[in-house]
Amino acid sequence: MNPITPIINGMKITLKHMFMKPVTLQYPTERPKVAKRFRGLHALNVSHDKAKCVACYLCPTVCPAKCITVEAAEDANHDKYASVYEIDMLRCIFCGYCVEACPVDAVKMTEEFELANYNRTDFIYSKERLLVKK
Amino acid sequence: MGIEILGLPLMYYIAMVAKVLVAFVFVLLTVAYATYAERKIIGHMQVRLGPMRTGWHGLLQPIADGVKLFFKEEIIPSQASTFAFLVAPLIALIPAFITFAVIPFGGIIEIAGYKIPLQIAAYYDTTAGQVFDVNVGVLYILAMSSLGVYGIVLAGWASNSKYSLMGGLRASAQMISYELAAGLSIISVFMLSGTLSLSRIVELQSGFGGFEWYLFKQPLAAFMFFICSLAEINRTPFDLPEAETELVSGFCTEYSSMKYAMFFMAEYANMVTVCALTVTLFLGGWNGPLTGAIPLLGPVYFIAKVYFLMFVCMWIRATLPRYRYDQLMHLGWKVFIPVALVNIIVTGIIGYFL
Numbered sequence: 391m392n393p394i395t396p397i398i399n400g401m402k403i404t405l406k407h408m409f410m411k412p413v414t415l416q417y418p419t420e421r422p423k424v425a426k427r428f429r430g431l432h433a434l435n436v437s438h439d440k441a442k443c444v445a446c447y448l449c450p451t452v453c454p455a456k457c458i459t460v461e462a463a464e465d466a467n468h469d470k471y472a473s474v475y476e477i478d479m480l481r482c483i484f485c486g487y488c489v490e491a492c493p494v495d496a497v498k499m500t501e502e503f504e505l506a507n508y509n510r511t512d513f514i515y516s517k518e519r520l521l522v523k524k
Numbered sequence: 525m526g527i528e529i530l531g532l533p534l535m536y537y538i539a540m541v542a543k544v545l546v547a548f549v550f551v552l553l554t555v556a557y558a559t560y561a562e563r564k565i566i567g568h569m570q571v572r573l574g575p576m577r578t579g580w581h582g583l584l585q586p587i588a589d590g591v592k593l594f595f596k597e598e599i600i601p602s603q604a605s606t607f608a609f610l611v612a613p614l615i616a617l618i619p620a621f622i623t624f625a626v627i628p629f630g631g632i633i634e635i636a637g638y639k640i641p642l643q644i645a646a647y648y649d650t651t652a653g654q655v656f657d658v659n660v661g662v663l664y665i666l667a668m669s670s671l672g673v674y675g676i677v678l679a680g681w682a683s684n685s686k687y688s689l690m691g692g693l694r695a696s697a698q699m700i701s702y703e704l705a706a707g708l709s710i711i712s713v714f715m716l717s718g719t720l721s722l723s724r725i726v727e728l729q730s731g732f733g734g735f736e737w738y739l740f741k742q743p744l745a746a747f748m749f750f751i752c753s754l755a756e757i758n759r760t761p762f763d764l765p766e767a768e769t770e771l772v773s774g775f776c777t778e779y780s781s782m783k784y785a786m787f788f789m790a791e792y793a794n795m796v797t798v799c800a801l802t803v804t805l806f807l808g809g810w811n812g813p814l815t816g817a818i819p820l821l822g823p824v825y826f827i828a829k830v831y832f833l834m835f836v837c838m839w840i841r842a843t844l845p846r847y848r849y850d851q852l853m854h855l856g857w858k859v860f861i862p863v864a865l866v867n868i869i870v871t872g873i874i875g876y877f878l
Contacts, residue, residue, distance in 0.1 A: 397844065404569045404839060405839065412567070414576075416576060
């Protein structure tokens with residue numbers, strides 16, 4: 391096989407690509423459009439100004455990374471609720487099993503993916519930080 | 525004509541200094557922005573954007589790179605041969621720039637009644653009424669371009685590191701192999717032109733409205749000369765002396781700061797020089813339509829042709845992977861040298877019978 395045609399073909403390809411639209415995303419100024427069912431930061435759904443969570447312990451049970459801490463308590467109406475609901479984002483693998491397991495649709499995953507922080511304690515998201523923002 | 529110094533009018537000296545300054549600054553700027561152009565072009569060829577952050581579309585990137593390299597810490601390895609280590613970047617850089625002295629980048633322009641040929645090492649003799657330039661210009665260029673490799677070999681040896689030494693050795697072997705083929709392919713041009721003066725060679729290509737290029741008479745020689753030049757200046761696909769993947773960074777592994785920048789400047793300056801030389805020898809130099817009527821079009825055509833060839837260099841870099849060492853030697857010794865010799869013989873036979 392003659393060695394020149396492959397070189398010419400290659401040169402044609404590179405020239406053709408030069409006029410294509412670049413795929414680069416200029417990240418901090420341009421944002422990626424994440425998919426509808428993207429599994430990002432968790433959020434606790436709210437109903438009647440209270441978290442829907444009934445502290446049934448299904449999510450910490452199913453969690454493969456063991457990153458969810460729940461403590462149950464009783465409120466004024468003798469209803470069970472989660473007095474502590476913490477997710478350690480350093481351990482979370484964003485598998486979404488907690489959302490699947492939840493019987494009352496109390497936990498969901500948002501499109502938020504920028505989870506960087508300056509110290510390790512900031513990665514443990516407390517219940518207040520997880521509640522859906524109004 | 526007023527004041528004379530050493531038998532030459534003052535204007536001669538002013539024109540000379542002006543030409544040197546303009547050409548040098550222009551080459552330096554071209555070198556700086558060649559790095560930007562390369563990153564941009566290769567970026568787009570890989571469907572990326574290339575530098576975008578520094579200035580509008582990254583236009584200040586070369587300046588930022590320069591400032592960064594300038595303020596970096598200068599490291600000299602404790603086991604290095606200090607003097608050779610310090611002098612090597614200069615030996616690589618200077619021949620790359622001084623080659624430009626003999627390349628004609630335009631015709632004769634007239635300023636204040638004084639005719640100035642646009643070539644640094646040339647002047648217009650009013651009594652003889654013609655341009656004098658270095659009459660062995662091509663030999664000068666061949667000499668200077670082979671000097672550049674001393675810088676690389678010295679850098680490789682002085683660093684006292686095995687990778688650097690390997691890079692230096694490869695550079696010298698490659699240079700020797702391809703210098704021969706490049707020289708032989710230029711010989712067929714001399715056989716047509718009958719002169720070694722670069723301004724004469726450009727003049728001889730001015731027919732057909734500036735399109736009587738040696739490229740059309742000697743396509744094989746032009747092609748081979750360009751490829752061999754790429755190999756001589758260590759551009760991809762012949763960048764074996766640098767070869768990041770196997771030799772870390774080759775001869776400049778141990779270099780840092782401004783000395784490293786000097787090697788890079790030398791590489792890009794060499795690219796500019798080689799493209800300018802190819803333009804001069806094969807693409808009609810500064811010739812083009814209407815250069816007779818408007819002399820300032822000469823440099824414009826010249827720059828356009830040089831930039832086009834530099835684009836081709838970058839295009840090749842974006843396309844081809846590095847050759848293996850044995851392939852490189854095979855191509856140099858077993859393909860280019862015999863073909864160049866046959867080309868000379870054929871040119872000689874045709875020249876004899878025509």
